[in-house]
Amino acid sequence: MNIGWYLAVSALVFCIGAAGVLTRRNPVVILLCLELMLNAGNLALIGFARMWGNSQGQVFAMIVMVVAACEVTIGLGLIVAIYRRRLPIDVDELRELQG
């Protein structure tokens, strides 16, 4: 199968993730979308690894998975901490810093 299809899927996933981060309000969903973006990268890496026939892309993808897990853990931890402070779980209402 042509590498183009893998790339198209991964680009689609990346865009869905990016759109989600930009538009969704719930931080848990935003974390989910971040995962989508990272996994789009993984998909592209593995597709290219297959195309070039070397393992570098696969190693890269493995490492990305570990890193992504770390990021989600930290993110969830922060969300819990904010929840405990009884702050609104809606990024639009996180307004103390006038961004």
Place this chain on the structure above:
Amino acid sequence: MPLSILIWLPAAAALLGALAPRRGSYPLTGWFAFAGSVGALGITIGEIAGFDPGHSGLTHVTDQLWIAGLGIHYKLGLDGLNLFLVALTAVVSALAIGAANRRRWERPRLFFLYLGLAESAVLGALMAQDLILFVAFFDLMLIPFYFLTGQWGEENRVAATTKLVIYTLVGSLLMLAAAIATGVLVSTNTAHPLSFALSDLQNAGGIGAGAGLSAGSQEWIFLLFAAAFLVKMPAFPLHGWMPDGYRAMPLEALAIFSGVLSKVGAYGFLRIVLPLFPQASVHFQTLMLVIALASILYGSVMAFTQTNTRLILGYSSVAQLGFITLGIFALQPQGAQGAVLQMVNHGLVTLALFLIVGLLAARAAGSVDLRDMGGLALRAPVLSAIFLIVALATLAMPGSSNFVGEFLILLGVFRSKLAIAIVAFTGVVLASVYMLRTLIRAMHNRLGTRAESREIALADALALVPSTLVILGLSFYPQLVLHRSERSTAAAIAAARATAQPSQTARAPLAGASAPQPARTSTLGAGATHSGATR
């Protein structure tokens, strides 16, 4: 004696003074700073005495690589061009710092530290023989005045000082960009390693002055340098910071600022712009002459309409620096020499005038407005006599050194642009109008309502009389400056003259790039003696 000692002595003395113990409740910093500047004055007097008028080129050169990667040198040197400006700086600073000791300042340690730093920075800018070093000192000398105005100034001081600094730093940042471009372009065009030493830039590749830069690059670089220098002077369209700055600055600091800092701009034209960018200097000669003329007329007219004595002096400076620019861009040896002499003269009279303004204000209930003065001469013959002498010098009374300076400038302009010289003559007349108006309204007429006439105190005279004596001394013997600066000024404009010459009818045989012909020496000497004799 290494010039570094001369440069850093005032700052070091002031720093020492800032760390020195108090006497009673008031620290001795001021006297340390004074001692430092007197020391610097002593060194310069020694240099003038030992200066060989026949020597061309730099003496006492200090040359060390400062920033190796960029070819920036810590190069200092003294020649006839900057010798008397250095002396002027030393005289003005010493007397102004001495006068400042007559007052009690808040936070005196910082105040005198800034004055000492200012003197050092100005001396550095005058003696720097490296483009970037010059720019660095040029910027640096502004910083003390930022604080001096902002912390010890009169009303509205923060706004005034911000305006002053932004105006001048914008100018000098442009100059910084132009300076770097000069170095990079010269090194690219001549395939020489990057160096910012003026001598290297000037003779890059040994092809001859200004050959390292194409005429096109010279032109935009010239404009950036000119902008920086004209802001500093200030010249007519770029003087926006001047009224606020002159109103707000403490008088002693203002005496240094107006007397010395403004000259560094004019000096920069002679030291840097004319030798490095001769083609552009010729190209923009008319523009610069017109700016100078506009400054003369605008400054004179404004000085006539003001009643605030600080502003009268400010606008008179605009006019005087217009004369100096006129002399420089006449691109004639007489004009340039007159410009150097006039820089010294103007610095000296400015110091004396600002000291006098301080004394007048003390007699007019603290006001510097002419309307609050009047009749102050009544019981103060000495003060009034000193003011008269200084005012006559300012308006270039024949017999004064200012007359010689303006005469040489106008002579130079006559030779290159007749029409401009004729208009410039009216500036001479206007100067006498506004100076005499100030003198009469302050010292004569009816006594102001809140004013009282009081003779000058001995301690005040200690600062004022020496400056008057220097003015008188120079009037009797302007050749002191003319002889020693002759070769260097001729060398400074030689490149531009060589470029300009083909377009002019050769009034004099083409002067060599570095050796001015001796015949001119005697003419000048004779002219100066003659004018001295008319006294």
Place this chain on the structure above:
Amino acid sequence: MSVALAAARLHGPHIDWGGLSPILALLGGAVVVLLVGLAPRREVRRLVASGLALVAFAAALGCTIWQWDASKSIVSGALRVDDLALAVNLILVSAGAATVLLSWRARASGEAGHGEFYALVLTSTAGMSVLVAAQNTVSLFLGIELLSIPLYVLCATELHRSPSLESGLKYLVIGSVGSATLLYGLAMIYGATGSTDFDAIASAIASGGLASDPLLLTGIALVVVGLAFKSSVAPFHQWTPDVYEGAPTPITTFMAVATKAAALGIFLRFFDVALVSAQVSWAPALAALATISIVVGNVGALGQSSLKRLLAYSAVAQAGYLLAGVVVSTRAGARATVFYLAVYLLMNLAAFAVVVARERETGLGDDIAAVEGLGASRPWLAWPMTIAMLSLAGIPATAGFVGKLFLIQASADGGYTWLGVVIVVGSMVSLAYYLRVVAAMWMRPGPSLGATEAASPYPAIAGGSPEADPDAIGTSTPAAPPAGDGGPGAGAREGFQPEVVGLALAAGAATVFFGIVPSPLVDLARAAGNSLLGLF
């Protein structure tokens, strides 16, 4: 990291402990500090944890100096130990040590637990070390994440202050978007060249004529965006002011100086090693980004009243200046960027240390009012801040001036004279807000002044002699510097913090010193620039 190490062992290569030693010192220190955090007594935890963190930083500093002039690839080519990595490492480790000093009395380290706090600082620094040494897109990504993830936590360490938590989450979301973009870009570059190794990428681009390959260019664009997020280059800077303001100030300091140094370090290495033969394609884009950054940062800073936000916008502008050295892709450019990074460390440390000190002293937070009248009441804090502001603005006799000289020279030399002019114009605009801080310190009465004093702070002295106004002498003689530290309005919460004042003074003094005698830093930067072998 561990994965890379395991990979190295799999191929059975010789492990160069010397080359790895700075990173090992930091990570080992992190483990030890984390364990000390379990100690039973609070005071022990505070003193020993921070002390050991400092020891770890000192060890890393020592190892870095020990490895100086090395030029070798370690961990089977994943990392490169050369003068660029080591020079930036010196900056990073100094920044980390300074952060430990600033956090000594901070609430953040207490609330998060001292062991964890300092361990996170050490880990993040280790991540930065990995990043600047990365010679492989995998280690690049790993380094970025290793530096970012601890920072997300560190931003949120003031658990009882919601802006801190908020900034942590904001930074996490935006940082992760940046990382994901970067990853996608790296994947594209891998796809175009078939390798993750920088040298292999470079030779693939050069030999395959890929310089205008759309896949590669898309990859480069995405990488630029991802790194721009990390180094707060406009227009990817929006998080910077918010996160800087919300994070605990010592952490803000760390982010400002260390993250920037690491991000610019990898900018240099990635673009000047891996992508050097595609320079014609990316240089104009980076130059445009630098310009936008300079404009946006300087204009944005103009209206700020919070010092941290002001410094954040200033950081955006400075990122633009720093990029100029990357754009030209010459050794002179790399040298200029490394030099400016070192200078940037010094001047920002001085400024942030003063902000930290005043936050604790005044209770005014980081508002510009907190430094008003500082010149009279606390000259030892006012001087470093003044020097830092003048240096950031690029006034001569400060290191900032020399740094700008190098950057402008590099731009002019590399054919980007207009970028040099943009730097100059940016500096002009920046004068307005830097001088505002200086004016607040020296030219405005402090908040501790009573109303009567504030009404006539400086009696107008118009006359030139004492006879001018005999009364003026009496009143104008300073009675005493206004009330000193413990003034009524000052509301001193914690007056004595010698390590913060000392740090500010040291950084300020170094800024002036390197402004007058720049040669030691120049040598460092030149060595770093020369280690990029593909340039000339």
